Amino acid sequence: GNSVTQMEGPVTLSEEAFLTINCTYTATGYPSLFWYVQYPGEGLQLLLKATKADDKGSNKGFEATYRKETTSFHLEKGSVQVSDSAVYFCALIRAAGNKLTFGGGTRVLVKP
Amino acid sequence: GAVVSQHPSWVICKSGTSVKIECRSLDFQATTMFWYRQFPKQSLMLMATSNEGSKATYEQGVEKDKFLINHASLTLSTLTVTSAHPEDSSFYICSASVTNTGELFFGEGSRLTVL
Numbered sequence: 080g081n082s083v084t085q086m087e088g089p090v091t092l093s094e095e096a097f098l099t100i101n102c103t104y105t106a107t108g109y110p111s112l113f114w115y116v117q118y119p120g121e122g123l124q125l126l127l128k129a130t131k132a133d134d135k136g137s138n139k140g141f142e143a144t145y146r147k148e149t150t151s152f153h154l155e156k157g158s159v160q161v162s163d164s165a166v167y168f169c170a171l172i173r174a175a176g177n178k179l180t181f182g183g184g185t186r187v188l189v190k191p
Numbered sequence: 192g193a194v195v196s197q198h199p200s201w202v203i204c205k206s207g208t209s210v211k212i213e214c215r216s217l218d219f220q221a222t223t224m225f226w227y228r229q230f231p232k233q234s235l236m237l238m239a240t241s242n243e244g245s246k247a248t249y250e251q252g253v254e255k256d257k258f259l260i261n262h263a264s265l266t267l268s269t270l271t272v273t274s275a276h277p278e279d280s281s282f283y284i285c286s287a288s289v290t291n292t293g294e295l296f297f298g299e300g301s302r303l304t305v306l
Contacts, residue, residue, distance in 0.1 A: 115297075122197070122284055122299040123235075168234060178225070179286075179295065181234045 081106040085169045085182035092159055092189050100154040100185045102143075102169035110171040112136075112145050112152040113179070117166045126154075126167070159189045193219045195287045197298035204275055205306055212270045212301045214285035220265035221287035226258075229282040229300070241268045275305040 085102040092098060104110065111130045115123040127136030132147035143154045152169060169182040194217040204210050214224055222243050227235040239249045239260050247260035257279075259271040268287075272279050284300040 122195075123286075123297040125295075178237060178240065179235075183234045184232075186232070 081110070081171060081173060081180045083169050083171055083180055083182035085167075085185055087183065088166075088186035090185060090187045092187065094161055094189055094191050095158045096189075098154070098156045098159045098163070098187065100167055100169075100187070102152045102154065102182060104150050104152065104169070104171050106150075106171055106173060106180075108173055109147075110173050112143070113170045113172070114141070114143055114152070114154050115168040115170060115181075117168065117184075119165070123168065159187075161189045161191050163187060164189045193217075193287070193289060193294075193296045195221075195285065195296045195298040197283075197285055197301045199301060200299065201302050201304075203304045203306065206276050207274055209271055209273045210275055210303060212272075212283055212285075212303070214268045214270070214287065214298050216266045216287040216296075219287075219289050221268075221289065222265065223288040224262060224268040225286045225288070225295075226260060226268075226270050227284045227286070229284060235284060238270075272303065275303070277305045279303065280305045 082105045113128045114126040116126045117123050127138040129136040129145035135144045141156045143152050166184045166186045168184045170179045196215045198213045224241040226238045229235045238253045239247045241247045241260050241262040243262045249255045262268040285298045286295045
């Protein structure tokens with residue numbers, strides 16, 4: 080079956096530090112890959128996505144590249160802000176459907 | 192982007208009562224809506240897929256008589272937690288699929304606390 084594995088948190092960083100959250104997946108076919116962000120007390124928001132191998136998704140300074148050879152979709156940001164404190168979820172959708180499979184989520188805390 | 196709204200955002204109820212949570216797509220029609228449950232510090236677990244005008248499809252291990260889902264229109268799906276117990280306390284999130292693109296949008300979630 081499909082699965083998504085991401086690094087466990089919490090990840091605590093200082094402002095302006097570099098952030099990487101690892102995400103690897105197992106899926107049949109060619110899934111689309113997503114990163115969602117959940118701010119405290121809110122629902123999920125789509126952060127970025129990539130639909131095919133070597134695609135790079137980017138938004139709000141965050142980037143992730145779809146690496147089929149390593150089945151990975153690591154999230155990176157060069158300089159985090161306090162406002163980036165949230166829980167980040169890596170997810171996939173199989174090519175043939177629209178059910179999202181989520182990773183366990185990684186809580187990120189950015190301190191001033 | 193499209194907006195999905197859930198109501199209520201917070202609900203506290205007594206054990207044994209039933210609670211209804213609404214999920215509305217405000218500016219688009221959603222043929223398919225999904226209901227998720229999120230336990231503290233854990234990921235989202237898909238509970239069921241709700242299709243307008245038909246019965247919901249439940250994931251393995253989810254009690255369909257416990258979690259009643261109705262998708263009566265293209266803009267509204269409801270989740271009713273029947274005879275709620277403290278172990279049903281959780282954060283429930285819905286998402287709606289835009290009919291022509293399949294893109295998913297999430298509601299803000301509803302936190303249920305059963306006393």
